[in-house]
Amino acid sequence: MKHWFALPLFLTVFLMTMVPGFAAEIPSLEERVAAGELPPMADRLPEMPLTVDFEARGAELGQYGGTLRMLMSRSKDTRQMTVYGYARLVSYQPGDYEFFADILEEFIVEDERVFTFILRRNHRWSDGHPFTAEDFRYFWEDVANNPDLSPAGPPSVMMVDGEAPLFQMIDERTVRYSWSKPNPDFLPALAKASPLYIYRPAHYLKPMHAAYAKPDEMAKRVEDAKQRNWAAMHNKMDNLYRMDNPDLPVLQPWRVTGNANSTRFRFERNPYFHRVDPKGRQLPYIDEVIFDIASPGLIPAKAGAGDTDLQARYLSFDDYTFLKEAEDRFPFRTRLWRTAKGAHMALFPNLNAVDSAWRELFRDVRFRRALSLAVNRYEINQVIYYGLAYEGNNTVLPASPLYRKDYQTRWATFDLKQANALLDEIGLKRGEDGLRLLPDGRPMELIVETAGESTEQTDVLSLIHDSWLEAGIKIFTRPSQRNVFRNRIFSGETLMSVWAGAENGLATALNSPQDFVPYSQQQLQWPKWGQFIETGGMSGEATDMGPAKRLEELYVIWRDASTRSVKKGAWEEILQINADQVFTIGLVSGVLQPVVVSNALQNVPKEAVYNWDPGAHFGVYLPDTFWFDETSATNASAD
Template sequence: MKRLALALALLRAPALLLAPALLLAQVLPAAAQNEPPLLAEKVATGALPETAGRLPFDPLVVDLKNQDRELGDYGGTLNMVMAGAKDVRQMVVYGYARLVGYDPATMELRPDLAKEVIVEDNRSFTFVLREGHRWSDGTPFTTEDFRYFWEDVANNPEISPTGPPIELMVDGEPPTVKILSPTRVRYSWSQPNPDFLPQLAGARPLYLYRPSHHLKMYHDHYAEHGPLKAKVEEAQARNWAALHNREDNPYKFDNPDLPTLQPWVARTSPPANRYVFERNPYYHKIDAEGRQLPYIDTVVFQIASPGLIPAKTGAGESDLQARYLNFEDYTFLRQGAERGAYETYLWKSAKGSHLALFPNLNIEDPLWREVMRDARFRRALSLAVNRHELNEVIYFGLALEGNNTVLPSSRLYEPEYRRKWAEFDLKRANALLDEMGLTERDDRGVRLLPDGRPMEIIVETAGESTEETDLLELIHDTWLAAGIKLYTRPSERTVFRNRIFAGQTMMAISFGIENGIPSAESSPSEFAPTAQTQYMWPRWGQYYQTKGKAGTAPDIPEAVELMELYDTWRRSSTTEARRAVWHEMLEIWSDQVFSIGLIAGVLQPVVVSLKLHNVPVQAIYNWDPGAHFGMHRPDTFFFGAERPRTPDRVLTAAARSRQ
């Protein structure tokens, strides 16, 4: 048996230390005398136990001093500005309470909600929970919550018609789940499942557990028929399973009645113009002096139009803001910082491409589908993009030009992956299009399809910023020189996605590969058709996600090969074998130009109140891995006296470096 390095590393790492008994004996009495003011009245009246009675027997002790952070003070309201009710899920992203999570210093996985994880050959994973750990309503968090999800949710055909989540399937095989004790549960497969732990640490995590004590009220196996029927009718749900699924929304975070393990608990039901989240009295972490985290009592999301969020942030209405801010807002925000009590950091992004173009290989139009699936066409479009012009005009020359692939800071990086078919070469682009037989043109110089239609490509955007349309205006001119006419169509994000999924979109512009800094142990799933949200092949991704019940199977050789390589990576038992698979996939990806990367390394403005402490000045801002602010542990941020401003040379250091 081999204990996972993350469990052993945890004991050695300064970032997150399991507290020895002596330390707990010292810190918990102090904690009992230092209740968060928000909870003090409830403790005094007996509505809540004291801190020691709310914590697990072995809470996770965060050693902030070894992270160059300050011990914080309780209290305060963290104000942020969001665009709609769907953004409340960002509290799950930012809260980042996971069974295991990433350490931002090393990008290694470490136990969090779990006390320990024991791994055998990437086939068997035993989770050891913290004794005495409780849900936000005070109910014990035990392996019954894991059993309930596996037996009564994932394998109940009325609740989960497609069966367990695809992330739990290995070559079509579900895990064997064994409840070993109230604090130990084991998941095992006959083949390796190296994706398993990263999925648990994701920005949108794979949940293995549910608050069973709450959800049993909505489950026909546990609830009395009469009261359950009344709940269904009152909620106007189709049946009990539909009501159960409506209540069971841990990621959406829009149900104040659903117990959680996150640092803050939802207090507002949608719709609303203002969403409030209060500290979880049973959160499992403490600092080195025994004070229960989070430090901040309350988080408030004010809802505003996306276009107004930069202005509201510059006016000082947000204490911590990155969402809905773009690099184009940086100058305005820096000017506002001179008048306001905030400063603007520049965090590095980790996407393979800040923005990329996605030809839809699943487009409904059969002739355009044939054209899009011809690698010569995709290569020609890539060669006809003047990335240097994009960089200079839009990003002041600070971005990294090239394909949508891994970044130079990744140990898997090869210069050819970023350069191939990505240098501006109109002569070569025109030659490839001529080679395809697309030689006829109209009086505008626009090439014609074999059926006589002009080659007019509509690139659709989610319409959330002018950055995309500014880039497309520049690309329009160089594509026209290759005989391709580009039009832009903005739409609301939900409409934007649904059109892509339905095969109505010819091409989309959106963010590139999420994890641009992978190692051989990171999943290469983004480079194979594994998700509907991969805009170049949504129906192939849907086919994989639904186990063949929806979508269509990949039917071009290179996409099939990428899927086979991904499966090989999942079955590989050594780092060397996984690294070899990665390189094969990256070579195919760059050669086939399934997505047309534009620029990478664009910096993310992060506005931080001068009264908000422990927010890193330089950091990575990424969805997965990273969970945006989540990996940097907002439960340790706190309000205090106004900080001295960070020297300008430190604030702008990220702009002078490359990924």
């Protein structure tokens, strides 16, 4: 079956060339245009730009100018500009999360096997260089399939049972990827918050590639860049997601500038951005975005002091009362958006832990069930979330068509008697102090590791500590930096961690079930199994537990299915296995996320879903359409 995807119903196309002079120039760019440094707006835009339907989004036409201030905690958070900017080849629309052609002018999908992408004529990178099919060819032939730049080969999502796609460059605006089997993960990977980039600015990177640069010139470049070889230099300069190289051309609404430092990062408008408002005026409305770096623990206080115009990152529900009280002193409002993860917070027993005693226990389903039964989710919900969250497993939410209450509640009711009975059945005896003993005689003192970014996790763990102690298990909390946290899990040093659950709790049968099957190293319950799948067996460990292997089989059944009913059947068995096997211990979901919004900032939804993928947090709501109305700063009514 063949499907064409151009602009969906909620978007319209406005041909700038058909309405000459209709759109005024952006004030902040007028001098550069007058000086000949930039072409006028009509020449900077693609021949067929993407016109956002403001009416469908409940948005209002805005005005140009202003600086959007946000707070981040580290320099690596520059990548959040790519997340929030959310310009993708194909993007999700809010609400139903259907795909639409964004950077692309059109895309054609045949049986989820053949994907044809058509680019916008005269679309340009942020430096004004044409964006063409050559940028796709360069990535595929010179990056993804170059062993120096990509030792593991092409991205795993582009390999179907070990088969790479047939790449065809049809003309300068058209490329095609073909597989013999379906690849339903391809489009979602392109639309993710952290997307799969299948293109590169070839004109910028070729001088850093051994296949194009002269050896003597390359040697000097490597020396000047202080890198060990050309591949290390190329990889350092080539990271569209991180947004940390001011010289790297981008397609996002804003690009990082070179005057950043360790405490402040500045992003300026991309003068060649491809979206326009209903009057044909180029977006974004806002001239620049600034990320001020602060300690994570100070960000709620700084947000409450009016030091940010738009903030949700590093805020949690326990900050809400303080933020609401601060509204009387500073011109902002605090909105509450419902989150959509399968679990706002979950515990992840590491089935690949290097400690053999704990690893064998974690692989015993009775132990995982006992741990889940010993969690008082009702208490957590009432004490931490004022009873506003959903209690239960890490699974799809009630708003998902795949939802069944049993998936949410199985082995998730508070039952210490049954939990202790399961632990007794395993043969875990208690010592004189009441703690149970591991098979090797050690007391069951379990360290639960966190990324140390919020007191919310430690508050929840303190409640779990009390109920698990009654089951004879004592837990300790160990915070660390996020990179250290993840690397310890990947290596198997971490026994148990706490993190958010499945990204998409609103999944349908057509969405990938990859969150619930071994798929990626990033899955904290089985990182080595996921790594094995992700690298095609080059790294990690092969799955060696029956139920988890069945999940892998079901994923393949889902992937290769040609009908919705077969996909739904695979999904249902996947969710049943996860509920019964308790591979992760979900705690609560649907938690409300505080979002601080300046009274002057317009077009930010009052009610919305705050989710990483799909959603890109603010990205799906198109921050390039946000704008400042200073008259609203002091006259805003309560949301």
